[in-house]
Amino acid sequence: MHQTALLGQALKDAPTFGWQLGEKPIKHSWSALTEAVQNHIGSLNWGYRVSLRENKVTYENAYGEFTGPHTIKTTNNKGVEKIYTAERFLIATGERPRYLNVPGDKEYCITSDDLFSLPYCPGKTLVVGASYVALECAGFLAGLGLDVTVMVRSILLRGFDQDMANKIGEHMEEHGVKFIRQYVPTKIEQITKGTPGLLKVTAQATENSDIIEGEYNTVLLAIGRDACTKKIGLQKVGVRINEKTGKIPVNDREQTNVPYIYAIGDVLEGKPELTPVAIQAGRLLVRRLYAGSYTKCDYINVPTTVFTPLEYGACGYSEEKAIERFGNNRIEVYHSYFWPLEWTVPSRDNNKCYAKIICNVLDRNRVIGFHVLGPNAGEITQGFAAAIKCGMTKEQLDSTIGIHPVCAEIFTTLSVTKRSGENVVQSGC
Numbered sequence: 001m002h003q004t005a006l007l008g009q010a011l012k013d014a015p016t017f018g019w020q021l022g023e024k025p026i027k028h029s030w031s032a033l034t035e036a037v038q039n040h041i042g043s044l045n046w047g048y049r050v051s052l053r054e055n056k057v058t059y060e061n062a063y064g065e066f067t068g069p070h071t072i073k074t075t076n077n078k079g080v081e082k083i084y085t086a087e088r089f090l091i092a093t094g095e096r097p098r099y100l101n102v103p104g105d106k107e108y109c110i111t112s113d114d115l116f117s118l119p120y121c122p123g124k125t126l127v128v129g130a131s132y133v134a135l136e137c138a139g140f141l142a143g144l145g146l147d148v149t150v151m152v153r154s155i156l157l158r159g160f161d162q163d164m165a166n167k168i169g170e171h172m173e174e175h176g177v178k179f180i181r182q183y184v185p186t187k188i189e190q191i192t193k194g195t196p197g198l199l200k201v202t203a204q205a206t207e208n209s210d211i212i213e214g215e216y217n218t219v220l221l222a223i224g225r226d227a228c229t230k231k232i233g234l235q236k237v238g239v240r241i242n243e244k245t246g247k248i249p250v251n252d253r254e255q256t257n258v259p260y261i262y263a264i265g266d267v268l269e270g271k272p273e274l275t276p277v278a279i280q281a282g283r284l285l286v287r288r289l290y291a292g293s294y295t296k297c298d299y300i301n302v303p304t305t306v307f308t309p310l311e312y313g314a315c316g317y318s319e320e321k322a323i324e325r326f327g328n329n330r331i332e333v334y335h336s337y338f339w340p341l342e343w344t345v346p347s348r349d350n351n352k353c354y355a356k357i358i359c360n361v362l363d364r365n366r367v368i369g370f371h372v373l374g375p376n377a378g379e380i381t382q383g384f385a386a387a388i389k390c391g392m393t394k395e396q397l398d399s400t401i402g403i404h405p406v407c408a409e410i411f412t413t414l415s416v417t418k419r420s421g422e423n424v425v426q427s428g429c
Contacts, residue, residue: 001116002136002307004033005143009309013346028144030121037116060084066233070260088289091239091248091256091263092278093232095225100128104188108199109219112137120195122146123217128185130156132306134222135168139309142177149178149214151185153206153223157306161318163356164371171310171352171373182206188219227267237261242269252296254285272302303385305378310352313381315388317369322358331368332359334394334414336424340375341405351425355410357394365394372407380408 011026052059062074062082072089074082097111110118112133124147127138134150135157142148150172157165173179183203191198196217203212227246234241234248240257241248247269254262262285265278280297287293303315322331335356343349358369370384384392402409416422 001033001037001140004028005140005309008143008145013342013348016346030144031119034117034119041116064232066237066239069237072233087260089261090282090285091229091232091234091261091267092265092282093228093267095227095266095273097221098224098226099221100185100223102186102188104190104199105185105221108188108190109221111221115220118218122220123196124215125149125218125220126151126201126214126216127220127222129222129224130154130158131222131224132157132160132308134220135172135308136306137220137222138177139172139307142172142175143309148176149180149216151180151183151203153184154182159318160306160312161314161320161356161369161371163319164312164314164354164373167352167354167373168306168308168310168312171349172308175309180212183212185219186211191215225266225273229267245269253288254281254297271299272304274302274304277302298389301385301388303381305381307378310349310373311375311377313370313372313377315370315381315385316367317358318371319356319358319369322360322369326360326362326368330361332361332365332394333357333418334359334416335418336410336414336416337426338374338407338410339426340407342375353407355414357397357411357414359394367392367394367397372411374407376407383408384411 008028011021014021049059060074060076060082062076064072064074066089067073067083070087070089071083071085074084097113099105099109099111109128115122115137122141125138125141127134127141127148127150130150130152138148138150155162155165156169169179180203183205185201185203187202189200189202191200199216199219201214201216201219203214204210205212227248229241229246229248238258239248239261246267248256248263248267249269250256250263254264254268256263264281264285266273271277277297277299284293284295284297287295301316303313305314306312317325319333333356335354337351338353338355339350340353353374354372355374356369356371357367358371359365360368367388370381370388372380374380387396397411397414400412402412416424
């Protein structure tokens with residue numbers, strides 16, 4: 001979906017590079033896109049099934065729940081029940097999109113899970129939420145030329161570096177995405193049916209009693225996800241969960257309070273909700289249990305990317321978390337704006353891309369936080385993440401020869417600290 005929006009931007013840039021696209025406007029086919037996405041997802045699912053079979057893993061397509069110690073019951077869609085016993089169990093049930101619990105939400109709203117199979121273009125869209133899912137969906141839809149509004153209860157990208165989050169919001173606003181801040185929907189009503197139809201949204205301010213109304217073709221909810229843990233019989237075997245969130249607290253070996261039951265992925269309390277993290281944790285857990293390994297999952301130096309129009313890559317501590325963990329006087333933040341060469345010809349988005357590293361002054365200026373806003377941020381971050389795992393220092397970055405003129409080069413030339421207050425606006429690529 002993000003690539004679709006990037007291609008749209010590339011089409012806008014193409015004439016400045018000499019491409020003659022003709023007089024007819026280039027149109028986008030929503031149905032062709034969703035068909036391609038569903039075909040890809042189908043091929044992935046088939047590949048997983050084949051891999052399980054090749055590794056002699058029995059796949060049981062059924063609902064499972066604990067019935068007693070070392071025992072689960074499965075029920076398939078035909079009502080057939082089976083009993084399984086095992087020495088150990090691993091909970092990796094994930095999460096499902098959360099609804100607002102207001103009139104009309106389940107009847108008329110969609111979630112991010114539904115967007116990728118929507119049989120029609122969503123049209124004028126209200127995205128409710130400020131998570132990375134919300135902003136990614138809003139950015140992608142806006143990239144297709146749709147009228148997009150994001151309704152935010154409080155802050156953008158909670159849990160991420162807020163300096164970077166606010167820059168993302170500013171960039172999205174400059175590129176046509178509208179934001180309604182400090183409001184939450186209280187009612188969704190259908191005005192007319194259709195594909196898409198027309199919906200009326202009533203919302204109330206979070207700070208006062210002000211009420212606003214708006215009309216949209218589609219309302220997409222991205223307000224978070226709920227852990228799928230409350231209906232799988234955990235109480236029958238004594239597994240503790242956070243009753244409010246459904247999350248499962250574990251030790252540093254992914255072990256619950258019941259020694260033979262482990263958990264990984266989005267159901268964990270206080271851990272990143274990212275698929276690659278769950279995969280890595282699962283691999284390491286299996287190696288510890290059955291291959292004599294002692295390596296544990298690193299939940300701090302986790303590289304990730306938010307695929308907003310201006311991509312955001314991060315690894316390690318946010319600035320807020322670094323200050324909280326080490327103290328403001330024990331960290332140094334180096335930063336700079338930069339202008340990608342490929343954006344200079346169409347002359348767009350000057351000084352919108354941004355690079356920042358956070359260093360632990362008392363530990364040889366070791367890099368403990370890495371943040372970048374710009375094209376291919378994920379590719380940049382993945383490489384630097386390995387260096388951070390190896391204990392990369394600011395001196396090592398400074399002694400590295402940059403590749404000119406790529407975006408990642410900026411990290412070899414960072415010299416201005418935030419503390420200094422010096423100007424970091426760039427005049428060229």
